[in-house]
Amino acid sequence: MPNNTEKTYVRSHEPVFWGLFGAGGMLTAFFTPVMILITGLLIPLGIIDKQHFSYEKINAFATSWYGAAIVLVLVALPLWHTLHRIFHGLHDLGVHRGRDWQQVICYGFAFAVSVFVFTLLLQMF
Amino acid sequence: MSELTVEIDILRYRPELDSEPFTQTFEVPYTPELSVLEALQYIKDHLDSSISFRWSCRMAICGSCGMMVNGVPKLGCKVFLRDYYPKKVSLEPLANFPIERDLVVVMDDFIQKLESVKPYIIPGENKCLSEGPYQQTPEQMAKYKQYSMCINCGLCYAACPQYALDKKFTGPAALALLARYNRDSRDNGEAQRMKIVNQEEGVWGCTFVGYCSVVCPKDVDPAAAIQLLKVESSKDYLIGMFKPD
Ligand code: SF4
Ligand code: FES
Numbered sequence: 001m002p003n004n005t006e007k008t009y010v011r012s013h014e015p016v017f018w019g020l021f022g023a024g025g026m027l028t029a030f031f032t033p034v035m036i037l038i039t040g041l042l043i044p045l046g047i048i049d050k051q052h053f054s055y056e057k058i059n060a061f062a063t064s065w066y067g068a069a070i071v072l073v074l075v076a077l078p079l080w081h082t083l084h085r086i087f088h089g090l091h092d093l094g095v096h097r098g099r100d101w102q103q104v105i106c107y108g109f110a111f112a113v114s115v116f117v118f119t120l121l122l123q124m125f
Numbered sequence: 126m127s128e129l130t131v132e133i134d135i136l137r138y139r140p141e142l143d144s145e146p147f148t149q150t151f152e153v154p155y156t157p158e159l160s161v162l163e164a165l166q167y168i169k170d171h172l173d174s175s176i177s178f179r180w181s182c183r184m185a186i187c188g189s190c191g192m193m194v195n196g197v198p199k200l201g202c203k204v205f206l207r208d209y210y211p212k213k214v215s216l217e218p219l220a221n222f223p224i225e226r227d228l229v230v231v232m233d234d235f236i237q238k239l240e241s242v243k244p245y246i247i248p249g250e251n252k253c254l255s256e257g258p259y260q261q262t263p264e265q266m267a268k269y270k271q272y273s274m275c276i277n278c279g280l281c282y283a284a285c286p287q288y289a290l291d292k293k294f295t296g297p298a299a300l301a302l303l304a305r306y307n308r309d310s311r312d313n314g315e316a317q318r319m320k321i322v323n324q325e326e327g328v329w330g331c332t333f334v335g336y337c338s339v340v341c342p343k344d345v346d347p348a349a350a351i352q353l354l355k356v357e358s359s360k361d362y363l364i365g366m367f368k369p370d
Contacts, residue, residue, distance in 0.1 A: 009320035
């Protein structure tokens, strides 16, 4: 039936989470396999000299402004991606109870760990 | 007529007789050129005249004959017994819709969703007839043409797991239809329609499973329409942060 009274539309805040999800997905797809390849295979197999990844080198990288920014982005965004997926996956699996709490826990976790990593990096300077 | 036959299971439901749907099996003479719809017509003409199903054009234009064929949403007239032979074919009413009778489903909600997206050109300025027709370049037309090919068959709603979980979701065909008008150079209703898009029940109910586009018999690709609308909605969200309406 055509409805003559104009409906009220409620804007969703999903674009924020979808944006983080999309950016995180991109990183997860492109960089995570590379990181696993380097740290999980190439270094243990001795193909890459482990001196390149010594404590001093990594520490120097993580305590530079650009290095800290890269580490933060590489940890935080894939995390937002993952928890967004878990949040929507719960809906898909039919876990309907406490959607609000699921949301708070999922995004809250991503937020908390992002802040944690941020402070951790900050106190290394 | 050939000796070969094929077995067809049909999920039947006659509200005045049955308390719940049940499966009835029919044996139909097999020929490779027989469509599932023609097999149903054979059953109705020769085996059981009480069987109900919808059809009209027999050529994938009217969108009436949608049904689940071996669990996949298909147009009965566009799928052939040869695609399954010698296996059994099972026919059920379209998933995610209430059954009206046998293979006929209640499409009211679907139609309402289509109507809800303002599926008509909302002109900007009122052009006088003497100024001639609205003109469009092939490039302008290419922007929306694909999304205008929908025949409202409902297969994408039967395929959509989000519509299955939440009937409030506007759904693939209606959102593709919305995109069709938003992308039309003659239209000026984008601001009005973005309000529909921006809701949870709008594009944000979609998690990009993409099955709608797989089953669509007209290659409308509603999933693509929705993802592009998500980008538009995100832009709209950013703009809305700086200048709320
Ligand atoms: S988008 Fe495709 S599957 Fe969906 S109703 Fe239109 S033609 Fe049918
Ligand atoms: S009968 Fe018209 S689409 Fe199949």
